[in-house]
Amino acid sequence: MSAKIKYGIGRTALAAGLAILGAIAAGAAVLVEDFSSNPLLRGWQVAGCTNLFHWNAAAQNLEVVWDSRQSNSFFYRPLGVTLTRGDDFRLEFDLRLSGITAGIDPDKPYTFEIAVGLTALRNITNENFFRGTGINSMYGPRDLVELDYFPEAGAVSATIAPTIVYSNNRFDYSHNFPLEMAVGDLFHVEMGYTASNRVLRTRILRNGQPYSTSTNGFLHDIVITNAFDFAVDALAVSSYNDGQQSPMFGGSVFAEGVVDNFLLYTLPWPEGRLVLRQTESGWAVEFQSRAGWRHLLQRSHDLLEWLDVSAPVDGTGEIIRLTDETTGSNIRAFYRVKTQRP
Structure with missing residues (x-):
């Protein structure tokens, strides 16, 4: 064992x-991944810059580089099922950063996100997908349920942000700050969506202890109050390219770390x-x-x-x-x- x-x-x-x-x-559709054996032999795939992801056989985890100067890159696993706002699901994973720098590109000195979560397979192959554009009819992201982390940069505090992006490019998010994912600490993320009340609830443990800005140990809920829907069919560790941002607020990021112990269940x-x-x-x-x-x-x-x-x-x-x-x-x-x- x-x-x-x-x-x-x-x-x-x-x-x-x-x-x-x-x-x-x-x-x-239940997915359990502890990286104890080669994930590429069990349905996982890589798109974009393949050298940003490395399976560490000895440590039994996935080493990741998030570099927004590179093209969109994903280490992902198709689910074989599409999840929408009408489905209950829960996602858990571990994340430990070994280094992170906001504003790595001097022409984009502000913060930018690193991301893990659920996406649509078509996002992975869409050359016009740019996560940092926000609401944008041509380049804006669609169909995401993910955890984003923005490291501190300038006047922006370190922020952990569970995020839903709908099929129509509209956003719901929960910005929790100041809340730093400190280098070296182990963060266990639990994201649960309940269809009956349309709530995405997120809890984070830091080194085994609840970690949030609230007294109940949870991040702020996302409550869907609109008629918008999302459709996600892949689990992904996502390194997003920082292109097509507003030049006034352009951000960038470089981070290294490991991801481990994925658990996804959908009923x-x-x-x-x-x-x-x-x-x-x-x-x-x-x-x-x-x-x-x-x-x-x-x-x-x-x-x-x-x-x-x-x-x-x-x-x-x-x-x-x-x-x-x-x-x-x-x-x-x-x-x-x-x-x-x-």
Whole structure:
């Protein structure tokens, strides 16, 4: 087994020989990437300047250079499904910067973003796609749900900005400042979109602790109040070219770092974390259920074959318990919750 520290699925060992892996949704497009093997052999692709991305086999992560002086460049994975404002999804990943400089181009001395998130495949091949143009009928970006980071430059404070760009080139964003992604710190990003209330909520952990400008540990929500839609079908680490900006406010950036531990799932997920509890007859999992979905507890000894160990239970929106009474408490096993429509 890898000795890497993981967040997200599989991150919590709860008893000797036991671990809880989280939940799966039947029919969901689920992507888990820890870079323990060559990602280019498993569906990942590179576009643009290929030398900006390097898989580090020894460290088991992706080394990235964001250089806005270069052409648009992407390390990306097609999802095989298109996500819109009508879909629930959640994205998690780790980011650690080893260096970052705003205004690397003296002719563009202001700040510019580095980005990780969801994009449309057509953006990757669109020669007229320029992220820094904002609302622009010819060059403006479309169909993005991403986390942007703008390093401090001049009067602009360091800013972390979850951003949605719609198919019509309109923007919704949440600018959180001053909030620096300090070099050397490990940032774990969790972005969850809920279709029922049209809210994108983002939480960031810095070295394992909540990191935000608010008291609740979350960044400011993005609430979609318009009728606009987005359509994203790829996960990407994006190094954007800084062309076609207003010459009065042109910015540029050069950054180096590593990205790791991607997790993307695209159907309703139990709120909060799953909790494993010991009972008199075995083990039980407690979590906040989802109304309109059916939940089933599964157990595995090898993470390959999974056995149903509870009766299916319809979610109510309240906390429910699924119990494995097929074996005693002295076992070595993994548990997960399977979620599907009735």
